[in-house]
Amino acid sequence: MSEVLTKARARNVFYGGSLFFAAVFVAMVAQSHHFIVSSSTASQPLTDQVILGKQVWEENSCINCHTLHGEGAYFAPELGNVMTRWGVADDPEGAYQILDGWIQAQPSGIAGRRQMPHFTLTEEQTRGLAEFLRWADHTDLQSWPPTDAG
Amino acid sequence: MKYQSQRVALGYFAVALSLFAVQVLAGLLAGWIYISPNTLSVILPFNIVRMIHTNALVVWILMGFFGAAYYLVPEEAEHELYSEKLAWAQLIILTVGALGAVVSYLVGIHGGREFLEQPLWVKVGILVGALIFLFNITMTSLAGRKTAITNILLLGLWLLSLLWVFAFINPDNLSLDKMYWWFVVHLWVEATWELVMAAILGFLMLKLTGVDREVIEKWLYVIISTALFSGILGTGHHYFWIGAPGYWQWVGSIFSTFEVVPFFGMMSFAFVMVWKGRKNHPNKAALLWSLGSSTVAFFGAGVWGFLHTLHGVNYYTHGTQITAAHGHLAFYGAYVCINLAVMTYALPLLRNREPYNQALNIASFWLMTSGVAFMTFVLTFAGTVQTHLQRVMGMYYMDVQDQLWLFYAMRFGAGFAVVLGAILFIYSSAVIRRDRPAAQAALQPGE
Numbered sequence: 001m002s003e004v005l006t007k008a009r010a011r012n013v014f015y016g017g018s019l020f021f022a023a024v025f026v027a028m029v030a031q032s033h034h035f036i037v038s039s040s041t042a043s044q045p046l047t048d049q050v051i052l053g054k055q056v057w058e059e060n061s062c063i064n065c066h067t068l069h070g071e072g073a074y075f076a077p078e079l080g081n082v083m084t085r086w087g088v089a090d091d092p093e094g095a096y097q098i099l100d101g102w103i104q105a106q107p108s109g110i111a112g113r114r115q116m117p118h119f120t121l122t123e124e125q126t127r128g129l130a131e132f133l134r135w136a137d138h139t140d141l142q143s144w145p146p147t148d149a150g
Numbered sequence: 151m152k153y154q155s156q157r158v159a160l161g162y163f164a165v166a167l168s169l170f171a172v173q174v175l176a177g178l179l180a181g182w183i184y185i186s187p188n189t190l191s192v193i194l195p196f197n198i199v200r201m202i203h204t205n206a207l208v209v210w211i212l213m214g215f216f217g218a219a220y221y222l223v224p225e226e227a228e229h230e231l232y233s234e235k236l237a238w239a240q241l242i243i244l245t246v247g248a249l250g251a252v253v254s255y256l257v258g259i260h261g262g263r264e265f266l267e268q269p270l271w272v273k274v275g276i277l278v279g280a281l282i283f284l285f286n287i288t289m290t291s292l293a294g295r296k297t298a299i300t301n302i303l304l305l306g307l308w309l310l311s312l313l314w315v316f317a318f319i320n321p322d323n324l325s326l327d328k329m330y331w332w333f334v335v336h337l338w339v340e341a342t343w344e345l346v347m348a349a350i351l352g353f354l355m356l357k358l359t360g361v362d363r364e365v366i367e368k369w370l371y372v373i374i375s376t377a378l379f380s381g382i383l384g385t386g387h388h389y390f391w392i393g394a395p396g397y398w399q400w401v402g403s404i405f406s407t408f409e410v411v412p413f414f415g416m417m418s419f420a421f422v423m424v425w426k427g428r429k430n431h432p433n434k435a436a437l438l439w440s441l442g443s444s445t446v447a448f449f450g451a452g453v454w455g456f457l458h459t460l461h462g463v464n465y466y467t468h469g470t471q472i473t474a475a476h477g478h479l480a481f482y483g484a485y486v487c488i489n490l491a492v493m494t495y496a497l498p499l500l501r502n503r504e505p506y507n508q509a510l511n512i513a514s515f516w517l518m519t520s521g522v523a524f525m526t527f528v529l530t531f532a533g534t535v536q537t538h539l540q541r542v543m544g545m546y547y548m549d550v551q552d553q554l555w556l557f558y559a560m561r562f563g564a565g566f567a568v569v570l571g572a573i574l575f576i577y578s579s580a581v582i583r584r585d586r587p588a589a590q591a592a593l594q595p596g597e
Contacts, residue, residue, distance in 0.1 A: 005368065005372070006368065007298065007364060007367055007368040007371065010368050010369075010371035010372050010375070011298070011371045013371070013375055014371045014372075014374055014375040014378070017375055017378070017379050018375070018378040018379070018382070021378065021379055021382040021383055022378075022382055024382075024383065025382045025383055025385065028383075028397075028398075028401070029329065031395070032329060032389065032394045032395055032398070033326060033329070035394065035395045036323065036325045036326055036329065036393050036394060037323065037326070040325060040393040040394070040395075041323055041324075041325050041393055046322060046323060050322075051322045054322060054324060054327075057262055058261055058262025058263060059260075059261075059262060060262065061197045061198075061201060061260050061261075061262045061267060062197070062262065063197075063262055063263070063264045064196070064197030064198070064200045064201050064264065064267075065195075065196055065197045065200075067469045068324070069324075069328065069391055069392050069393075070391055070468040070469030071264065071328065071392075071469060072264055072469070073196075073197070073200050073264075074469065074470065074471060074473070074474055075183075075184070075196050075197075075200070076547075077546075077547035077548065078469065078547065107191060107192070111188060112187065112188070113187060113188075114187040114196075114548075114551075115187055115188060115191035115192075115195070117191070117192070117195040117197075118192075132324075135324070136324055139324070139325055139393045140393060141391045141392070141393060142390065142391055142396055142399070144390070144391035144465060144468065145391075145468075145541070146465060146466060146541045146542070147540070147541060147542075147543075147544035148544065149540045149541070149544050149545060149546050149547060149550075150540075150547060
């Protein structure tokens with residue numbers, strides 16, 4: 001074993017193999033990039049409202065309580081399909097109304113219940129957030145999540 | 151300490167351990183909020199607490215890596231650091247950045263991509279700090295002896311710094327955002343950080359066991375080969391459900407299954423080296439942390455990772471408490487323990503002492519390790535119940551969470567043990583009793 005596998009040979013296998021796998025990975029990511037843009041997220045346009053909504057989502061660090069497509073913190077419900085749960089995935093005005101109502105009602109102050117902080121958003125921001133969540137809801141996620149509970 | 155400039159490592163270790171304290175205290179508070187949700191809900195909501203918990207973790211681990219490199223590279227290169235001043239400047243930049251980030255989070259200024267919430271100026275500071283570090287350490291290495299250990303350490307640190315560029319790239323398309331976000335997150339913890347971990351582990355084995363360098367370095371290359379061959383395409387296990395093509399389900403499942411191999415390799419490597427080595431090194435605590443790190447990393451990253459990595463399983467468990475269970479044990483075993491191992495080894499040498507407070511240090515290992523293991527078990531049970539109720543039965547999230555209170559209460563208890571262990575570790579590292587002999591004095595029996 002020690003004659004066949006010298007340090008120099010082990011090093012060469014490491015560099016050669018890693019470069020090979022990195023090249024395969026980059027090629028697959030390039031193909032996936034194309035797939036995401038042209039197929040899985042193509043059913044809804046990426047409007048200015050959606051982009052604004054993503055900024056609102058980020059500035060308020062929603063991800064550190066909620067998950068979005070299963071990623072984030074596990075303290076509060078999944079929001080990638082919240083518009084489906086609310087039955088407004090294809091209803092922009094309904095999505096805004098119900099989201100706005102929800103945000104205005106927080107925090108609930110109920111004892112023993114997890115509290116969502118109060119966020120002061122303009123109407124434009126809330127509309128953006130609703131559109132962003134509707135946009136995310138239409139992404140083809142390979143039929144994830146298994147149930148509407150998220 | 152053979153080289154004067156190695157002492158900068160002391161500064162890095164001190165900052166790292168302070169942030170470690172911040173991390174575990176924030177974690178304890180977050181664990182408390184799970185069982186008593188109204189706590190601080192208005193002035194310090196959960197999302198801010200969690201940001202401090204995860205960010206402090208990442209930064210202190212990196213600080214520990216930098217400190218380890220500043221200790222290890224001069225010794226391997228047999229050469230003083232290129233510039234001690236630059237190393238101190240880097241420490242100041244990173245410390246100011248870390249404190250700045252915590253203060254901005256507390257006043258509500260932050261980004262919103264998980265783990266990358268730092269304000270832009272902090273991100274730039276981290277980049278500048280990393281560049282200073284790479285320059286300094288590469289120049290040191292070039293001026294002196296080149297070994298496989300420094301080679302692997304530098305490669306890992308160069309690659310992780312390059313990947314940091316993706317922290318600045320945030321596409322408007324959420325699915326693209328997620329795909330590139332994992333370039334930082336996955337390719338750090340499941341690829342480049344593994345190189346750093348393997349290099350540090352190899353260095354510790356070299357020092358603690360006295361096994362031939364040639365043997366250690368050859369096996370290091372074998373281990374890191376398995377790490378990158380599996381870990382690069384293993385990124386696919388994060389691309390199952392984010393809008394990426396379906397073929398990732400097979401690529402991700404197969405390659406991330408192989409991600410167990412490097413961790414099994416590191417564990418076997420550490421134990422075999424200790425058996426083969428004839429050295430009876432006085433620093434027993436450092437040996438325990440080294441063996442403990444490779445073992446807990448195998449269970450946390452390897453076994454608990456494999457538990458939910460196959461796409462047929464992950465379809466149901468993705469984003470449940472199963473993920474949280476895996477994350478805690480994996481980070482603790484692989485990166486917390488390896489950092490505490492190198493600190494336990496280097497601190498007595500840096501402070502010119504025989505190994506001190508070993509009993510306390512060893513006690514802190516068992517306290518923290520049992521705490522994190524217990525936490526992992528109860529979160530795994532919580533995640534199993536959650537997966538069934540929510541993902542199979544379709545019960546609503548909050549109704550399911552109400553069923554999990556008992557597990558969260560037990561998790562808080564486990565977290566309390568971890569905090570005690572962390573405080574004990576910090577105390578046993580920082581405080582040297584006056585009656586202890588300096589390095590030149592003879593060892594007392596039983597010490």
